[in-house]
């Protein structure tokens with residue numbers, strides 16, 4: 001039997017947690033602790049997101065739209081916190097970053113395994129993205145990423161739920177958005193997924209802005225990438241059909257489209 005009395009510190013492993021922030025600059029630069037805390041905090045929030053995404057996939061597969069919606073609300077709030085916490089790094093003066101940047105070596109956010117796991121579990125399957133992953137890992141995805149790629153994604157669970165309701169093409173999506181009939185619950189799930197996509201877009205855009213204000217437009221990242229690479233990722237969508245159906249609604253509403261790419265019409 002465990003005779004140690006459980007305390008706040010022992011339950012949450014606070015001593016272990018607080019031992020993990022180890023600035024590498026010598027002597028420690030006063031801004032490096034903030035830099036480490038924000039990155040570690042985001043990894044913790046990513047852990048919770050990953051956990052919740054799996055539960056949402058199961059709920060969607062079981063047509064549990066009400067509970068999926070409640071959990072998606074939490075997930076979307078979590079993404080808000082993550083964005084806010086990254087924003088706190090906007091206070092990092094550009095010269096201060098330069099003073100400890102060399103101590104980061106080749107460590108880069110692009111190596112965040114949890115970030116990639118989230119992209120894959122959410123359902124990002126853009127050819128350009130998959131190609132970049134292949135190049136990054138020399139054609140062999142590390143085990144956690146290969147697992148996420150093989151798992152049922154949020155986008156697949158969403159498409160499956162839609163198919164069970166008879167929605168399987170863009171016209172069907174537009175009909176559903178014009179009048180969800182008795183399935184307002186699923187309509188609200190779809191809009192919560194658009195919120196999810198939107199928060200990711202905002203995270204990517206604000207990360208680009210953060211990089212620009214701390215490193216300018218032309219620096220090479222510690223992972224070797226140019227800022228243009230990060231800018232290209234801002235067009236990724238987990239649920240492209242939920243964005244494409246807006247085009248269809250514009251046309252049905254009597255409006256005109258400026259340009260309608262081939263891949264968005266099917």
Ligand code: HEM
Nearest residue numbers: 042086089108109110112115211214221222223224225233
């Ligand atoms: C001053 C703060 C930051 C700077 C200057 C910065 C800089 C960069 C740069 C230059 C890249 C491109 C890859 C490379 O060559 O390294 C990158 C990628 C990345 N960073 Fe940051 N970053 C900052 C904060 C953060 C924070 C707080 C996170 C949160 C976890 C983060 C996560 C990522 C991720 C996930 C990528 C890969 C994005 C992708 O491939 O789509 N970064 N960062």
